[in-house]
Amino acid sequence: MAAVSNAPWFWIVVVVVLALVVALVSGLIIARKRRISLDSKAATEVERKPKGGGYQTGGGIALAPGGEAHPVEDRPETDGQPAVGDDAAVPRDSPQRTVVDVVLPEAEPAAPVEEIEPATGRMERLRGRLSKSRSMFGQGLLGLLGAGDLDEDSWQEVEDTLLVADLGAALTGEIVARLRDELSRRAVRTSEDARAVLHEVLTSTLSTERDRAVRALPHVVDGQKQPAVVLVAGVNGTGKTTTTGKLGRVLVAQGNTVVLGAADTFRAAAADQLQTWAERVGAEVVRGKEGADPAAVAFDAVKRGIDQSVDTVLIDTAGRLHTKTGLMDELGKVKRVVEKLAKVDEVLLVLDATTGQNGLMQARVFSEVIDVTGIVLTKLDGTAKGGIVFQVQRELGVPVKLVGLGEGPDDLAPFEPGAFVDALLG
Numbered sequence: 001m002a003a004v005s006n007a008p009w010f011w012i013v014v015v016v017v018l019a020l021v022v023a024l025v026s027g028l029i030i031a032r033k034r035r036i037s038l039d040s041k042a043a044t045e046v047e048r049k050p051k052g053g054g055y056q057t058g059g060g061i062a063l064a065p066g067g068e069a070h071p072v073e074d075r076p077e078t079d080g081q082p083a084v085g086d087d088a089a090v091p092r093d094s095p096q097r098t099v100v101d102v103v104l105p106e107a108e109p110a111a112p113v114e115e116i117e118p119a120t121g122r123m124e125r126l127r128g129r130l131s132k133s134r135s136m137f138g139q140g141l142l143g144l145l146g147a148g149d150l151d152e153d154s155w156q157e158v159e160d161t162l163l164v165a166d167l168g169a170a171l172t173g174e175i176v177a178r179l180r181d182e183l184s185r186r187a188v189r190t191s192e193d194a195r196a197v198l199h200e201v202l203t204s205t206l207s208t209e210r211d212r213a214v215r216a217l218p219h220v221v222d223g224q225k226q227p228a229v230v231l232v233a234g235v236n237g238t239g240k241t242t243t244t245g246k247l248g249r250v251l252v253a254q255g256n257t258v259v260l261g262a263a264d265t266f267r268a269a270a271a272d273q274l275q276t277w278a279e280r281v282g283a284e285v286v287r288g289k290e291g292a293d294p295a296a297v298a299f300d301a302v303k304r305g306i307d308q309s310v311d312t313v314l315i316d317t318a319g320r321l322h323t324k325t326g327l328m329d330e331l332g333k334v335k336r337v338v339e340k341l342a343k344v345d346e347v348l349l350v351l352d353a354t355t356g357q358n359g360l361m362q363a364r365v366f367s368e369v370i371d372v373t374g375i376v377l378t379k380l381d382g383t384a385k386g387g388i389v390f391q392v393q394r395e396l397g398v399p400v401k402l403v404g405l406g407e408g409p410d411d412l413a414p415f416e417p418g419a420f421v422d423a424l425l426g
């Protein structure tokens with residue numbers, strides 16, 4: 001043993017073994033120290049996590065809910081952003097969001113307070129309201145004409161029927177002559193053919209070159225929007241206020257803004273009535289004190305309409321008797337005063353169809369004072385004398401533009417000769 005320990009290679013082996021042991025022990029100590037520092041860093045990160053969880057993708061731990069993963073294309077939205085229940089992070093393969101200009105919607109006109117029936121097709125919808133007139137034209141007249149060859153007595157009956165229906169002597173004579181001519185020329189034998197001839201003759205009698213459109217839409221004057229101004233005139237109780245309200249509804253339903261002028265200061269209730277109509281569709285009313293100058297109220301209404309840049313100003317005037325000359329003058333004054341601000345685009349004369357020939361007399365007087373541009377024939381639902389339409393138009397040379405077919409808010413229809421005659425004949 002002494003000999004081995006004295007050998008130099010022995011001490012070399014001892015030194016190498018000791019060096020290896022020292023290296024191994026110090027390596028182990030350093031490795032342990034590193035592991036502890038990594039763990040403590042992870043602990044610090046956990047503490048920084050928000051309270052609700054919220055794992056970071058960089059955290060290296062992916063938590064997935066049980067069940068199937070949500071593929072991107074399953075989401076309701078397509079921009080790759082997370083939906084409720086998705087992973088908080090956007091999947092790498094989802095399409096990139098781009099910058100998008102968002103156009104804010106324009107402010108829309110105030111929605112009508114009530115639902116309003118569309119104006120188109122109202123004549124068809126309301127044709128049943130002409131049932132009284134239909135019994136006269138459809139049954140009476142067609143019954144006679146469809147019976148084949150007519151003798152003189154039968155032609156006399158045709159004439160009488162037209163007169164009773166308020167077509168007046170001149171128009172009745174004209175229509176009977178045309179019917180006689182057409183029926184024999186076309187050798188009409190069946191009731192269907194007779195109906196077709198009657199339809200044609202009546203419709204062409206109602207035709208006019210003049211436009212039936214109500215001029216109630218705004219226009220531009222000197223580069224500025226100008227509201228249309230509509231005057232509604234007529235004798236007491238014909239239905240002026242009601243017609244003004246109904247027309248306001250039609251305009252609002254078509255997206256127009258409307259000011260109603262209560263220039264009927266004669267009857268206090270008329271302004272209240274108009275206010276109720278306006279409130280129902282969200283329109284504005286301009287009214288004066290009871291007994292105020294109607295021209296001043298009409299002026300204020302038009303001024304308000306211009307200032308607020310509305311589309312239409314409808315002015316309800318007082319129901320005045322044509323025998324009172326002063327009151328008729330007043331109507332002329334209303335128009336003149338309003339025209340200091342804006343042109344009056346439409347003067348609607350409201351006539352009550354049930355008053356027959358009296359309505360015609362009123363129409364004549366009104367048209368002498370004021371330039372009537374359109375007729376509104378109301379209460380056609382309550383009369384068998386629908387023939388007044390023919391006469392009024394012929395007498396005045398002014399087109400019937402609207403017809404009132406009931407007391408309901410949407411019972412005002414545009415006048416269309418073909419549809420009207422169709423409803424009359426049933």
Ligand SMILES: Nc1nc2c(ncn2[C@@H]2O[C@H](COP(=O)(O)OP(=O)(O)OP(=O)(O)O)[C@@H](O)[C@H]2O)c(=O)[nH]1
Pocket residue numbers: 234235236237238239240241242243264267270318319320378379380381382403404405406407411
């Ligand atoms: N059946 C029916 N009634 C109507 C029609 N139009 C209006 N009326 C009714 O007729 C009556 C008179 O209507 P108003 O609008 O007040 O008449 P007005 O011409 O303004 O009357 P004043 O303000 O007195 O001049 C009311 O009861 C209306 O409901 C219609 O087409 N058919």
